Amino acid sequence: MVTAGTGVILLASSGLCDVTLVRDGNPESVIVLEKKPTRSAQMGAFELQHHIKLITGAELPIVRGEAPADAKTVIRIGGENQSIKEEASVIRFKGNTILLTGGDTADYEEVDYRKQATFPPVNYHWKGSLFAVYDFLEDYCGVHFYGMDPLDTTYKKRSTLTVKEKDRYFVSKMDAFRDMFDDDYPAAHLIKNSRREHDLWKLRWRSSVTYGKVNHNTYSIYFAHWGKAKDPNLARAFKEKRHELFARGYEGKASSCGSFLESNYPGDANLPPQLCYTNPGTIDYYAAETLTYFRGGNVIGGWENMRGRIPTDKTLLPRFPGKPYFYPYEGNDTGAFCQCADCRKLAGETFSNTKFRFVSEIARKTAAADPAHPGVATLAYGSTLAYPDGFTFPEHVSVELCLVVYGWWHPAVYKKNLENYEKWVRGMKGKGPLTLWLYIYGPQHDAKYHFGGYKTFPQFYPWKMGEYMKRFAEDGLRGAFFECKMPRNFLETYVAAKLAYDSSLDPEKIIDGYFTDYYGDAGPVMKQFYREIEQTVWSGSICPKEWLKNPDTVTGPKGPIRPWWTTSLWSREVNWTLGSPERMRHFGGLIEKAQALVKTPEEKERLKRFIDIAWKPAVEGRREYDLYLKQKEIPPRVLGFSRIPDAAGGDPEKIDWSKAVKTEKWTDCNGNDNGSTAAVFAAADSKYLYLKFEEQRKPWLDQGLWTENVEFFFTADGKHPLYHFACGPKKEGVPTGYLYQLINDDLRQNPYDFQCRTVSIPADTSWTLLMAFPLNRLPLQNNTMMLDFFRMRHDGKKWDVSCWQPTYSVSGGKGMDSYGRMYLYPITVQEDQLKLLWRGSGTDIVKDPAASNGFAAVQDGNRSWYLSYPIPKEFPKDRFKVIIRYRLEAEKADYVTCGAHDWKAKKSVFSKKIPASEVNGKEYRDIEIGSASFTPDMSIYIGSVYTDGKWLKNSKDKHYLDFIRFEPAQ
Numbered sequence: 001m002v003t004a005g006t007g008v009i010l011l012a013s014s015g016l017c018d019v020t021l022v023r024d025g026n027p028e029s030v031i032v033l034e035k036k037p038t039r040s041a042q043m044g045a046f047e048l049q050h051h052i053k054l055i056t057g058a059e060l061p062i063v064r065g066e067a068p069a070d071a072k073t074v075i076r077i078g079g080e081n082q083s084i085k086e087e088a089s090v091i092r093f094k095g096n097t098i099l100l101t102g103g104d105t106a107d108y109e110e111v112d113y114r115k116q117a118t119f120p121p122v123n124y125h126w127k128g129s130l131f132a133v134y135d136f137l138e139d140y141c142g143v144h145f146y147g148m149d150p151l152d153t154t155y156k157k158r159s160t161l162t163v164k165e166k167d168r169y170f171v172s173k174m175d176a177f178r179d180m181f182d183d184d185y186p187a188a189h190l191i192k193n194s195r196r197e198h199d200l201w202k203l204r205w206r207s208s209v210t211y212g213k214v215n216h217n218t219y220s221i222y223f224a225h226w227g228k229a230k231d232p233n234l235a236r237a238f239k240e241k242r243h244e245l246f247a248r249g250y251e252g253k254a255s256s257c258g259s260f261l262e263s264n265y266p267g268d269a270n271l272p273p274q275l276c277y278t279n280p281g282t283i284d285y286y287a288a289e290t291l292t293y294f295r296g297g298n299v300i301g302g303w304e305n306m307r308g309r310i311p312t313d314k315t316l317l318p319r320f321p322g323k324p325y326f327y328p329y330e331g332n333d334t335g336a337f338c339q340c341a342d343c344r345k346l347a348g349e350t351f352s353n354t355k356f357r358f359v360s361e362i363a364r365k366t367a368a369a370d371p372a373h374p375g376v377a378t379l380a381y382g383s384t385l386a387y388p389d390g391f392t393f394p395e396h397v398s399v400e401l402c403l404v405v406y407g408w409w410h411p412a413v414y415k416k417n418l419e420n421y422e423k424w425v426r427g428m429k430g431k432g433p434l435t436l437w438l439y440i441y442g443p444q445h446d447a448k449y450h451f452g453g454y455k456t457f458p459q460f461y462p463w464k465m466g467e468y469m470k471r472f473a474e475d476g477l478r479g480a481f482f483e484c485k486m487p488r489n490f491l492e493t494y495v496a497a498k499l500a501y502d503s504s505l506d507p508e509k510i511i512d513g514y515f516t517d518y519y520g521d522a523g524p525v526m527k528q529f530y531r532e533i534e535q536t537v538w539s540g541s542i543c544p545k546e547w548l549k550n551p552d553t554v555t556g557p558k559g560p561i562r563p564w565w566t567t568s569l570w571s572r573e574v575n576w577t578l579g580s581p582e583r584m585r586h587f588g589g590l591i592e593k594a595q596a597l598v599k600t601p602e603e604k605e606r607l608k609r610f611i612d613i614a615w616k617p618a619v620e621g622r623r624e625y626d627l628y629l630k631q632k633e634i635p636p637r638v639l640g641f642s643r644i645p646d647a648a649g650g651d652p653e654k655i656d657w658s659k660a661v662k663t664e665k666w667t668d669c670n671g672n673d674n675g676s677t678a679a680v681f682a683a684a685d686s687k688y689l690y691l692k693f694e695e696q697r698k699p700w701l702d703q704g705l706w707t708e709n710v711e712f713f714f715t716a717d718g719k720h721p722l723y724h725f726a727c728g729p730k731k732e733g734v735p736t737g738y739l740y741q742l743i744n745d746d747l748r749q750n751p752y753d754f755q756c757r758t759v760s761i762p763a764d765t766s767w768t769l770l771m772a773f774p775l776n777r778l779p780l781q782n783n784t785m786m787l788d789f790f791r792m793r794h795d796g797k798k799w800d801v802s803c804w805q806p807t808y809s810v811s812g813g814k815g816m817d818s819y820g821r822m823y824l825y826p827i828t829v830q831e832d833q834l835k836l837l838w839r840g841s842g843t844d845i846v847k848d849p850a851a852s853n854g855f856a857a858v859q860d861g862n863r864s865w866y867l868s869y870p871i872p873k874e875f876p877k878d879r880f881k882v883i884i885r886y887r888l889e890a891e892k893a894d895y896v897t898c899g900a901h902d903w904k905a906k907k908s909v910f911s912k913k914i915p916a917s918e919v920n921g922k923e924y925r926d927i928e929i930g931s932a933s934f935t936p937d938m939s940i941y942i943g944s945v946y947t948d949g950k951w952l953k954n955s956k957d958k959h960y961l962d963f964i965r966f967e968p969a970q
């Protein structure tokens with residue numbers, strides 16, 4: 001309390017005073033640090049000085065030691081904190097002094113405000129005095145730090161700054177750690193923030209790690225007991241080979257072990273992706289590593305010394321007074337666990353039991369070794385997020401739950417995750433601390449890693465984030481790490497960080513404050529924008545029907561998925577159900593309203609950035625999606641032809657091109673006529689695909705390959721791997737090839753040799769390019785593949801592109817939305833391309849040694865037309881003879897029916913009665929059933945078993961279809 005005679009006037013009504021720091025632009029206060037201030041206090045002084053100058057224009061002096069005698073008000077930062085034994089932040093008013101102090105690490109290195117390397121670190125460093133300054137700036141001076149950029153900091157400019165007297169002593173209940181990692185920094189940021197701004201962002205959001213934080217950390221054991229590492233620093237750690245400590249079952253498999261380990265054991269195909277969790281030696285190894293760290297040393301390849309460059313007597317994981325101690329253990333980022341009998345026996349349905357028993361055993365050993373009971377912290381991540389049923393944790397294990405919260409709008413995902421989360425909370429009650437690793441993502445992540453990189457409609461959910469964080473705090477969770485996508489989802493992350501620091505806050509108020517501070521009068525409109533998106537997404541109304549059928553099964557766009565890792569829900573279809581044309585119009589209207597309401601230059605710039613980051617991609621994404629829907633209705637281009645005899649021997653100059661098939665007219669990428677004269681002619685023999693590109697336009701011979709060329713893309717089924725061929729018009733030019741593969745959400749591009757023979761014939765008014773591709777270098781399956789041809793030219797200003805199959809968007813290596821198709825006749829349709837109605841009861845695919853590929857489609861005798869082949873959109877228009885390879889197993893039959901039907905014309909194309917005597921039995925027979933030209937409105941079907949002129953519905957009778965073959969009819 002303020003006492004009389006201190007020079008500060010008491011207010012009779014409240015007993016609290018206003019203290020003026022700056023009056024009419026002139027400093028009335030001075031910042032005073034101790035003679036030997038902590039790093040945290042120094043940083044606090046700079047931050048306070050900087051922000052008071054932003055508000056008032058006045059620069060408060062910073063002095064050390066004694067306050068100047070004439071100072072009206074003294075702001076002391078740091079000191080008077082000997083009794084504080086936690087990372088508390090303290091604000092105390094006493095006489096003419098405001099004390100901003102707290103629990104600080106005894107680190108007195110000099111801070112240079114311009115250099116982030118001198119700032120107090122986030123990890124294992126208490127910053128109570130600095131956090132007291134931030135609390136003071138936010139709660140007393142009205143400054144808010146909404147993001148990384150200077151424009152994200154809001155405050156009211158005024159020449160006089162007065163604060164209300166109010167003492168405060170605060171400690172965050174999430175005392176283990178609060179931290180964040182911006183996955184999108186700096187790549188997705190339109191505003192390029194410096195590393196200094198990035199580091200300031202983390203401090204201003206009160207990042208601090210004291211104990212229990214985990215990441216992948218099983219490297220040292222390889223360097224000690226797998227073999228000598230390539231890196232000489234790590235090779236020093238080698239003791240002896242003890243391969244029994246590592247996961248079994250991966251010998252010779254060249255398993256994915258992450259680039260760090262792989263680069264240290266180049267070419268080692270036996271390198272194990274994980275450890276053996278039941279070998280006592282592995283447990284002993286990590287008990288020893290834990291105790292080494294606990295006693296103040298470290299291990300080469302261990303926590304914070306991954307590359308072995310730090311002396312092993314340096315403390316890297318310090319102990320904090322009054323806090324528990326956990327060494328982080330987490331295996332490689334692969335689900336490939338040990339396959340030894342003991343590990344497998346324990347595992348059960350998931351690997352959780354084996355893994356948590358392993359870390360528990362380590363913790364039991366380490367806790368018993370010292371009265372301070374050091375323990376182990378680990379992740380519940382991916383497949384091990386499932387609570388280990390039938391297992392009791394010891395006290396000295398801390399678990400960090402990795403939760404994909406941005407996918408919790410899917411009702412089944414939410415149900416399964418919440419049930420599992422509640423098991424964890426119950427199971428760990430009275431045991432070691434539970435902490436969090438939250439994925440604060442949006443559809444932009446799913447699009448990038450799972451759906452070809454389409455432009456997305458945004459997902460906002462700040463209120464849900466508030467609700468979840470409140471719940472986590474009520475359940476006593478002790479730490480939170482946010483893996484976030486800042487530019488789009490910074491408000492969600494801000495709400496999470498605020499509540500991690502102070503769980504007593506009201507999320508509604510935090511969010512309301514943000515919209516008002518950030519957008520002024522446009523705040524309510526922008527709030528409505530966010531609110532409607534969150535409500536729509538979480539209402540379940542955008543879920544496809546099949547996702548809602550069973551609340552205990554999680555179904556995503558590609559079928560059933562595990563509920564623990566749900567980063568693939570936002571397919572293009574689902575995203576644009578959210579961004580429907582009606583909603584796009586509505587939200588577009590809100591944006592226009594907001595544009596009319598923002599007033600200050602800062603508000604206008606913030607709205608402009610929101611539009612650039614979130615709204616413009618949505619508008620472009622919707623336009624591209626509409627084009628995609630339009631093109632899905634247009635039949636893709638098709639090239640179909642029969643092979644020629646093997647006479648050319650791979651020489652494209654020996655082909656009679658007058659007999660080759662030719663592509664339809666080329667267009668621009670959106671299907672519009674652009675006057676292109678380009679065409680490709682195609683022919684094939686048993687070993688080569690021959691192509692001739694021809695164009696009636698003078699080629700540019702002074703250009704590089706990538707500005708004047710043809711580019712072809714080949715794929716088996718429209719997915720990766722994708723084969724990319726490029727060739728320019730120069731006579732001596734060599735074609736180039738790439739192969740794009742998608743491995744574990746990671747796109748890899750490697751050079752690829754098509755072994756293509758090319759002959760370029762540039763002329764004054766034309767360019768001809770002859771090519772011969774060995775068929776075994778192309779992704780041909782069942783004599784068909786998808787492909788597209790491009791003619792690319794860049795004149796230094798813009799692209800001039802023509803193509804065969806319009807793409808409606810070009811994303812090259814990431815895969816395109818549409819391709820043309822090529823068929824080498826005859827066309828063979830296997831059982832997996834058939835439509836099987838009531839598969840599992842009326843029809844099925846079964847193993848059949850008599851079938852050409854070992855499998856056949858089967859239809860029960862009491863079904864008819866359940867087994868069919870709907871003619872696909874990209875089917876050649878030629879006339880075909882249809883042959884089925886078929887057999888029947890019937891007790892009593894005269895004949896069976898089959899044929900082709902035109903659903904649009906509602907009439908039969910042809911039908912056939914096959915005498916049962918020809919096909920009944922175990923052997924397949926080739927039966928010609930008719931000839932026609934086909935359209936996508938038609939189906940080939942298997943009909944009924946007839947006996948005595950009637951369909952005898954006997955479910956024991958079986959139709960077996962090996963394949964359908966289409967041969968060109970003369």
Ligand SMILES: [Zn+2]
Pocket residue numbers: 247248275276277278279338339340341342343344
């Ligand atoms: Zn094992």
